Amino acid sequence: MRSSNPVFSRRGFSRDNGYAGFNTAPQAGYAQGGNPYAQNPYANNPYAQQDVQQGAPPQAPASTGRMTMDDVITRSAMTLGTVAVGAALAWALLPVSATSYGLAFGSAIVAMVLALIQSFKRTPVPALILGYAAFEGVFLGVISEMYNSQWSGAPFQAVLGTMAVSGATLLVYKAGWIRVTARYARIGMSIAIAFVVVMAVNLLLVAFGVAENGGLRSMGPLGALVGIIAILLGAFFLTLDFKQIEDGIAYGAPKNEAWLAAFGLTLTLVWIYVEMLRLVAIFSSND
Numbered sequence: 656m657r658s659s660n661p662v663f664s665r666r667g668f669s670r671d672n673g674y675a676g677f678n679t680a681p682q683a684g685y686a687q688g689g690n691p692y693a694q695n696p697y698a699n700n701p702y703a704q705q706d707v708q709q710g711a712p713p714q715a716p717a718s719t720g721r722m723t724m725d726d727v728i729t730r731s732a733m734t735l736g737t738v739a740v741g742a743a744l745a746w747a748l749l750p751v752s753a754t755s756y757g758l759a760f761g762s763a764i765v766a767m768v769l770a771l772i773q774s775f776k777r778t779p780v781p782a783l784i785l786g787y788a789a790f791e792g793v794f795l796g797v798i799s800e801m802y803n804s805q806w807s808g809a810p811f812q813a814v815l816g817t818m819a820v821s822g823a824t825l826l827v828y829k830a831g832w833i834r835v836t837a838r839y840a841r842i843g844m845s846i847a848i849a850f851v852v853v854m855a856v857n858l859l860l861v862a863f864g865v866a867e868n869g870g871l872r873s874m875g876p877l878g879a880l881v882g883i884i885a886i887l888l889g890a891f892f893l894t895l896d897f898k899q900i901e902d903g904i905a906y907g908a909p910k911n912e913a914w915l916a917a918f919g920l921t922l923t924l925v926w927i928y929v930e931m932l933r934l935v936a937i938f939s940s941n942d
Contacts, residue, residue: 656855695759722903726913733916734788735924741792746800749793759797766790770922779914787918802932806939813932820927824890835898843891850888853879872933874940882934889927897919 745762758889769787773780822830827833852869860866868874871881896919903912 690916700855720910722910722913722916724904725906726899726910727900727916730913730917731920734784734921737785737788738792738795738921740926741789742796743792744791745796749797749800751797751801751804755797756801759794762790762797766794770918773818773918779906779911779918781914784914784918784921788921791921795925796927798929799932802936806936809935809939812935813928816931816935817924817928820886820890820931821893821924824893827895828894833894835894840895841889843895847888847891849885874937879934879937882930882937885930886927886934889923889930891924893920893925896923 744761745755749758766787769783771791773783773787776783799813802809802813828835833839857866857870857872860870861870869878874879896916900916901918902908903916
């Protein structure tokens with residue numbers, strides 16, 4: 656997974672590996688009458704073992720040093736736990752003020768830089784990922800406290816909303832109602848890129864006074880619609896995360912790739928939480 660950035664890159668484990676990157680090239684196994692196992696199904700898998708039997712269905716190698724679901728869960732718990740601890744400390748130690756806003760902005764910049772550095776590395780660096788999580792936690796703690804001071808209970812509702820979206824997305828994915836194909840990924844990423852570009856333009860218009868009251872990010876119905884679209888995009892990113900994790904385990908990705916899986920999930924869940932926080936505030940303001 657070269658980059659788990661939820662906006663700019665969703666290619667899959669290990670930059671030069673196409674199996675989880677929605678490679679549209681035909682698989683070697685489909686060369687004979689559409690039978691995916693007519694040839695070695697591991698032909699395009701860089702993690703394939705030399706002793707894979709001809710015609711065997713893809714499954715995680717039994718050898719040690721390969722990523723498992725337990726690895727992903729453990730690394731995700733560490734990363735999300737770091738975010739939670741950072742947020743709790745920031746909430747408790749940084750009262751809402753101009754100083755805390757400055758620290759939150761600075762933490763967000765540092766977190767973004769660390770995330771970008773990790774995104775462009777071939778291999779995961781746990782220190783970068785946990786560092787990102789810590790600084791992201793400080794940012795989330797400050798803005799959560801800010802929202803809570805104006806809309807009491809908003810952070811708690813946003814957490815519940817994030818859990819609901821994540822659980823529903825996982826349920827739909829595991830039920831097979833969503834198939835993560837190359838076409839699905841291309842369409843979703845096109846929408847995501849367009850969304851980010853529009854939001855960037857909107858930010859510039861607001862900064863220069865052309866758009867008032869936040870423009871597309873207002874606290875009215877238009878802002879709510881944009882927030883809902885952003886949360887749906889977050890759910891889309893989650894399906895890509897689930898697919899990458901599933902493929903990584905099935906094809907025997909190295910154990911340290913679990914850090915990249917945790918990194919991607921954390922980025923996506925933070926995205927959903929921030930958008931959910933804004934949406935809760937909008938609905939609370941309109942009550």
